[in-house]
Amino acid sequence: MSDISAEQVRHLANLARIDLSDAEIATMTTELGQIMEAVASVQAVATPDVPATSHPIPLKNVYRPDVVADVIPTDKALASAPEHDGSRFKVSAILGEEQ
Template sequence: MAAINRDDVAHLAQLAHIEMSADELDRMAGELAVIVDSVKSVSEVAGADIPATSHPIPLTNVLREDVVGHVLTAGQALSGAPDAQGGRFRVPAILEED
């Protein structure tokens, strides 16, 4: 087990302004020790010949090609608008201007 004890957890909790009971401190010390040991074991295995990865399985982009299809003209787009002005949708103002 890693050298993380109850006093270390209490100190970290104090720095983070987290109140913890005695039982929580004891339990967290054990959990953090396991986590540190796990990271340590991975660090021992990983060498210069093993590249860093963000995901264990290679991911590929599954997006389709960007192909321009049927597009609406400005007039068609504005034809169903409740209010339009100058070739644009007209909407109520949300900011007060001086």
């Protein structure tokens, strides 16, 4: 078991402004101890010769070339719009006045 105490859990809960009962503090003491033990076991394996990784498989972004293509004219884009002002789509507000 780790060295975390109920007093430390109570102090952490106070810092986080979380009101915990005595039963919750006992549960959290056990759970935080288990978490600390799991982290310690990972730290024991993480030696300088093991590179840090965020993902087990190397990832890279695949980009396509940015090619300028023909675009649809504004009048055609707006032709089937429910509402427009001649150059833009018109949409009703979705947020209230509190914005």
